[in-house]
Amino acid sequence: MIGALLLAVAAPSAGAVPPPLDYARLVDEAIDGGRIIQADAMLSQWRAGAQSGDLQAIEIADARMALEKRRDEEALARFTALERSGLNNCRVDEGRGIALLRLGRSQEALEPLRLAVADCDGRWRSWNALGVAYDQAQSWALSNAAYERAFQLTDKPSQVLNNYGLSLLKQGKAEKAAVIFDKARESAPDDARVIANGDTAYVMAGQDISRRPADTADEWARRLNNAGQVAMRMGDLPKAQAYLSRAVTEADSFVPEAAAALDTLKTTEK
Structure with missing residues (x-):
């Protein structure tokens, strides 16, 4: 009897209404996690049943979605409008800074990104973008510190490390x-970006690149071609010829870039 009573108390009543979904948090988490299709679907549901108090949060989410979809001009316009409305929000500052960076306006990106990390110190994307902006200004000590902070904050560090490596180059x-x-x-x-950039660093450091077990013949040939192109830009013509020749001979398919570069080298030698 007592057990039955406890079950009766624990069971929800037939007319109980589930609590409303926290769409603002759910959409934010989906965008931060790169789950764009999921974020889009939730944003549509949220918009369909939106209350008056949701409108500004939806505008932030719309701006962030535009940025994630690489509609950078649209994203910048949306973030700028939110900022001009008097909104103080680190996601808005972060988004505006990243959009400006992508549009080649790195000097303008510094201010919103500094505001973003000042207000929300734990957002790795803000620190990573700030590192890129400092790189463009050749403020190397500041960019190094920004990348190190971003690395501490993310569990997906390859993007931060790739940018840090490019900075060091x-x-x-x-x-x-x-x-x-x-x-x-x-x-x-x-x-592929990390592999290619790593090969560039190895060649510039005077080290040889090595084939990965996962590389197909054509993938390896593309890496050899990239290494040869880097050596050419450095003026190390013997190393460039060695890499480019291997790209041509070790590929299953024709590598036109390597062949053209070899022709250029032959002309230079004459």
């Missing part, structure tokens, strides 16, 4: 960059 620190790209490959072993 710009600073002429190829050996340190190679170490950073190796670390990036540990978390994203098949990321």
Whole structure:
């Protein structure tokens, strides 16, 4: 009898209404996690049943979705309108700064990104974007510190490490960059950007690149071609010829870029 009474108390009444979904939090989490289709679906549901108090939060979500979909001009216009309305929100500052960066306006991006990290110190995207903006200003100590902070905050570090490695290459620190790209490959072993940038760092540091077990003949040839192109830009013509020749001979398919570069080298030698 007592057990039956407890069950009766614990069971929800037939007319109980479930609590409303926290769409603002759910959409934010989906966008931050890169789950764009899910975020889009939830945003549509949220908009369909929106209350008057939801409108500004929906505008922020719309701006963030535009940014995630690489509609950077639209995103910038949306974030700027929110800022001009008097809204003080680190997601708005972060989004505006990233949009400005993507549009090649890195100097303008510094102010909103500084505001973003000042108000919300725990957002790795803000710190990562700030590192890129400092790179453009050649403020190397500040960019290094920003990347290190971003790395501490994210569980998906390959993007931060890739940017940090590129920064070190710009600073002429190829050996340190190679170490950073190796670390990036540990978390994203098949990321083509990380692989190519790592190969660039190795060549610039005077080290040889090595084939991964996962590389097909054509993938390896593309990496050899990239290494040869880097060596050409450095003026190391013997190394460039060696890499480019291997790209042509070790590929299953024709590699026109490598062949054209070899022709250029032959003309230079004459």
